[in-house]
Amino acid sequence: MRKEATKFGFLLPGLLYLMAMAVFPLIWSLTLSFHRWKAATAAPRVFVGIENFLSIFSRDPRFWNSLRFTVLYVAIVVSVELSLGLLLAYILNERIRFRNFFRVLFLLPMAAPPIAVAFMWRMLLNPDAGIVVKILNSLGLNMVRWLTDARLTPFVLMAVDIWEWTPFMFLGLLAAMQSFPVSLYDAAQVDGASRLQIFWFVTFPLLLPIMVTLVLLRAIDAFKLFELVFGITGGGPGTSTESLSYYTYTVGFQYFDLGYACALSWVFLVIVLIMANFLLKRLRKEV
Template identity: 40%
Template sequence: MFIGVRNYLNLLTDERFWNAMKNTGLELILGVGVQFLIGLGIALLLNRTFRGKNWVTTLYLLPMMISPVVVGCIWRIIYHYQYGPLNYILNRVSIASVNWLGSGSISIFSVIIADIWEWTPFMMITLLAGLQAIPDELYEAARVDGATRWQTFSALVVPLLTPVMIVVLLIRIMDAFKIFDLVVLLTMGGPGQSSETVSFFNYLTGFKYFNMGYASAMAYFQLLIIVIIANIFLKSWKRRETI
């Protein structure tokens, strides 16, 4: 039944929806943030010539090249409470086993860790491409002027790499906002609703509870948030270009 704006008003007071928004926000801030920092660090290490560089770069890209379904299955094995290698390592150093997928306070972080493992290579390869586009002459000029490595990074690399940073962060934020596959494969949103994301709750609302009107309102709300985030990033980019 069509009920107009009531679905949107119901979103404002729906505790389950805002719990899903909180989990999605954790993925955006913690997941994408860690991916960016690790990806930038690896890109800086690979932005130099050394023996076997191509092989190392290819190995770093493997998680991104694996199907998301396979990634979910791999991490289900890693997180297994009794037989998983992660708990085995913890036990070897006298730490009790952790219920990675069955604990309400940990399950969402388990999903985020798997997502970080899968998508950090995307950050790395994109930022590495940006680093390699910086002319060597600028590094040589910085060395001649006596700049330290930190000064070269902060005053040379960061400003020139900022457009690439903005684009890669925007792409990953939009993609992470829709995280669905790992939630389904690892926790199914549980235990309870502790690891539900907006996309997963939207799927349940539309295709399990058959409340298509409410699911559509939720989808439009997601779209609005993504548009706002994208505009913030694009305005930051344009503002930088005018400086």
């Protein structure tokens, strides 16, 4: 009995911290989502039931625009990052010159804080003084409006995300490849299998469970897109690059409509859970 009490005593500080930092904010935000509360005014909170949620789905075109952009963004960047990460992992798993140097080099973008990456690329793409723009201008691409064209800017954000987070896929897939038994490859070579056949029938099936995990983790993280939007475009031009996270931030911390922002946060949470569950079931079928 004393041992059980001792164990609980050691666990209690951690449980209290978890309650204070995770559970309580969730409950508090859920409570606020059923209220109308303009924090910038002296008006008190007013209970409105599910009115905020009804407004989101029936009277808020910006919500649907931000959701559409976020889903498209996640689908494109995760697919490209997985493909590039698999290609890089396959190449650098071979015995080539300067292999260790390239491994370290490809991991550098992931080591930088996302907000620092966002401001760095904003400066690089600055239309007046950005070095990238100057280089492209010298190549004759002086009419391209990288951050002011609503049709082009979303793909600029995607390119920056792919540059930053392809190393995540690369690192996970490379670690998996290096853990595979060498005897499987020796047996395949003895049987006369080509390099392509070895990859398709030996390496790829062994990688599938790892790929499922990496895609799920990366998709959930990409769905929370905020730093790149905040640091590079501010949701513009117009609302063409406004993600769901950034729209929630705008409502809560620029319009100070905290009740509506909390409702958006909970809708966002439910969407992420549904997406994660769908991806997990769909990808498990492939495995």
